[in-house]
Amino acid sequence: MRKNISNLRKESLSYHSQFPSGKIQITPTKKYSSQRDLSLAYSPGVAEPCKEIARSSIEVYKYTSKGNLVAVITNGSAVLGLGDIGALASKPVMEGKALLFKIFSGIDVFDIEINESDPEKFIETVKAISPTFGGINLEDIKAPEAFEIERRLKKELNIPVMHDDQHGTAIISGAALLNATTYVGKKINEIKMIVNGAGAAAISCARTYKKLGVKPENILMFDSKGLLHISRKDLNKEKKEFSVNIYPIKKLEQAINGVDVFIGLSIGGVLTPSMLKSMAKDPIVFAMANPDPEIDYNLAIKARPDVIMATGRSDYPNQVNNVLGFPYIFRGALDVHANVINDEMKLAAVYAISSLAKEPVPEQVNIVYNKKNLSFGKEYIIPKPFDNRLITRVSPAVAKAAMDSGVARNPILDWKKYQEKLLDRMGYESKMLRMIQNRARTNPKKVIFCNGEEYDILKSVQILREEGIISVPIVLGNENRIKRLINENNLDIELEIVDPEKEENIEKVENFAKILWKRRNRKGLTLYDSKIRMRTNDHFGAMMVDQEKADAVITGYSRSFSLSLRPMLEVIGKADFVHKTAGMMILLTKRGPLFLADTAVIPDPTSKELARIAIMAANVVKKFDIEPRIAMLSFQNFSSNSKTSSKVSQTVSFLHKKYPNLIVDGEVQPDFALNEFLLSSKFPFSKLVKKRANIFIFPNLESGNLTYKFIRGLGDVQTIGPVMLGMRKPAHVMQMQSSIEEIVNLATLAVIDAQIRHN
Numbered sequence: 001m002r003k004n005i006s007n008l009r010k011e012s013l014s015y016h017s018q019f020p021s022g023k024i025q026i027t028p029t030k031k032y033s034s035q036r037d038l039s040l041a042y043s044p045g046v047a048e049p050c051k052e053i054a055r056s057s058i059e060v061y062k063y064t065s066k067g068n069l070v071a072v073i074t075n076g077s078a079v080l081g082l083g084d085i086g087a088l089a090s091k092p093v094m095e096g097k098a099l100l101f102k103i104f105s106g107i108d109v110f111d112i113e114i115n116e117s118d119p120e121k122f123i124e125t126v127k128a129i130s131p132t133f134g135g136i137n138l139e140d141i142k143a144p145e146a147f148e149i150e151r152r153l154k155k156e157l158n159i160p161v162m163h164d165d166q167h168g169t170a171i172i173s174g175a176a177l178l179n180a181t182t183y184v185g186k187k188i189n190e191i192k193m194i195v196n197g198a199g200a201a202a203i204s205c206a207r208t209y210k211k212l213g214v215k216p217e218n219i220l221m222f223d224s225k226g227l228l229h230i231s232r233k234d235l236n237k238e239k240k241e242f243s244v245n246i247y248p249i250k251k252l253e254q255a256i257n258g259v260d261v262f263i264g265l266s267i268g269g270v271l272t273p274s275m276l277k278s279m280a281k282d283p284i285v286f287a288m289a290n291p292d293p294e295i296d297y298n299l300a301i302k303a304r305p306d307v308i309m310a311t312g313r314s315d316y317p318n319q320v321n322n323v324l325g326f327p328y329i330f331r332g333a334l335d336v337h338a339n340v341i342n343d344e345m346k347l348a349a350v351y352a353i354s355s356l357a358k359e360p361v362p363e364q365v366n367i368v369y370n371k372k373n374l375s376f377g378k379e380y381i382i383p384k385p386f387d388n389r390l391i392t393r394v395s396p397a398v399a400k401a402a403m404d405s406g407v408a409r410n411p412i413l414d415w416k417k418y419q420e421k422l423l424d425r426m427g428y429e430s431k432m433l434r435m436i437q438n439r440a441r442t443n444p445k446k447v448i449f450c451n452g453e454e455y456d457i458l459k460s461v462q463i464l465r466e467e468g469i470i471s472v473p474i475v476l477g478n479e480n481r482i483k484r485l486i487n488e489n490n491l492d493i494e495l496e497i498v499d500p501e502k503e504e505n506i507e508k509v510e511n512f513a514k515i516l517w518k519r520r521n522r523k524g525l526t527l528y529d530s531k532i533r534m535r536t537n538d539h540f541g542a543m544m545v546d547q548e549k550a551d552a553v554i555t556g557y558s559r560s561f562s563l564s565l566r567p568m569l570e571v572i573g574k575a576d577f578v579h580k581t582a583g584m585m586i587l588l589t590k591r592g593p594l595f596l597a598d599t600a601v602i603p604d605p606t607s608k609e610l611a612r613i614a615i616m617a618a619n620v621v622k623k624f625d626i627e628p629r630i631a632m633l634s635f636q637n638f639s640s641n642s643k644t645s646s647k648v649s650q651t652v653s654f655l656h657k658k659y660p661n662l663i664v665d666g667e668v669q670p671d672f673a674l675n676e677f678l679l680s681s682k683f684p685f686s687k688l689v690k691k692r693a694n695i696f697i698f699p700n701l702e703s704g705n706l707t708y709k710f711i712r713g714l715g716d717v718q719t720i721g722p723v724m725l726g727m728r729k730p731a732h733v734m735q736m737q738s739s740i741e742e743i744v745n746l747a748t749l750a751v752i753d754a755q756i757r758h759n
Contacts, residue, residue: 007492023095070135072097073112078142087113105327106425119145123152130157134334138163143200144236160333160341166204168322174208175353179381180308184282188213197265198223203238268292273303286310308378317379332398336408348401352394356383392419432593440751444471445551450537451558452477460743462493476537500540509534512543542571545729551754552730568731575728582613583722585708595695599704600722607650614697616725631673631693632666644699720745730754
């Protein structure tokens, strides 16, 4: 464990310190390359929007970024589990919050760390800088000051203000409470509840539960000193709200007998199995202390099989995660220019999240969480963080509540168009990668890396192992060299080293050689040659997968693609239904993942081969629960007057006839395939009109490979691949000298490939 903690520390410090330091930066949104651009951006042109705003303050939303800009503000007085570490030390956490806002809802954030513990001075500082922002997210401010700070700022500012530590947990757990009581058939106005903890989050949760129907007299709240009772003289205003006039019970175990719901926002281990056993039938337990819940999930299930359990952890069902709420709540509030986040908006978020959990779950969410048929029930009372539907459910609900309650200054008129706009705002480039990594972790596999004597491979293996993406990493190569590399670079890796040249592996080499010889002896391969080949890492690694000694093989780091691919084809070969294999690159872009094929294998595919490549690519894309929309590329648009364009045209005709429901068209140039306006204005008959192309099939290897490598060289787009299409078993060949990030991404996809084949 100490090694793991040490590794995490090193990795985290390295992650945050890599150039540029930190996690966020400012990116221009307008052109700035010419003198004219600069004269519009600043002097003299900038004077015009200034004058418009001076005439009417609401115009600030039209001419500036205010409408999509939130301040994440703290004084560092209650940071995560670290306590009062001060404003400066809290900055990495605030940058992290900014990152979550951006990737989940497209909201830009400035993190503001204010070195001020006096609530009055803190409030005045926030008020002074508030004109910059469309909303303010208060974060990590200790109670009871947090209550007064939020109350005053909400009252004195005309933009949305929310303390997420209070309301985020309340909103998500409130949705879970509605669904848990519904599932067990209990009426929310009849349940008896204990809230263990009386900080800002606990107070806000209890207030939300009251608004949802829980009777105040049915809530018993405990702090570190016991029950909040009217006889106690040490209670602040917020705690007095939940003080009760009953016989003063000092111990939790005395109060919990027969209670329906336990809400934990305190410390780990406080709820014992015997206490849980004393609760009412079908108990509801939200043990939200992190990282250790008030009772361990497995212990709770064992003690009470009928319990409905939620925690703050991602490795158990029903994670109460604030990211289900705050990005989408602020998104809805900003989009209608709300001047406050009121109770109506927060409750709208509760009901939207609650309702979403009862809807059929998209297959992609099932796949990511390794579930066959995730559905509303004991282990699914709140949606998963990777559910793409959250932004289209929660944000519109919040926006509508703002309009209905009279706090919206920019009402939404076209809700369908608004939903499309919401999807466009999401950080697709990172969301896809997070989803495949999460999916890989659900069932890690044994992966072979043929180029084990390379630092980048070993570092990638360490990352993959620590992330839980691969179960058993096997690296091939000289054992002494590999161990020396590990020691020289202080790598902490659990792996298996296999050297095909080593004497202890001679018998395995001999057996593998006989298998290869029997398959290829009629293709000119002798047994002697088979033995020589089996001493090479690529052939040996491929045969280990072929003989099910491992689940997937990765190679290509040290040699050209064609030289690395040949052993994979000789040993593993193509699938029975495949005429030729192909390679597909995945580009993670702001408009979503784009799939490029063939970028690796077939030099000049025929019309039939192009069709096969398109179908193989479409089948892979479907595995990610993405609708395939295929652009057959050419240097001309719908003009079959050259050999290349004629070939593409024949392919499209065949696909239209054979697969009438497949969205595919061409021949089309890449810029038209990527630009909906261009395509619809010039070629309105195309099947790709109003259907963004996401698969791009190149007419030959040269065009595909050059395009992909050009984009890769720019470094602005993350790439995964090439993903091998049509192989009989999971075998993938990276580009020579791939980066650590590229190796990790390809290995992650190889794990998913193995998962799909196994299923």
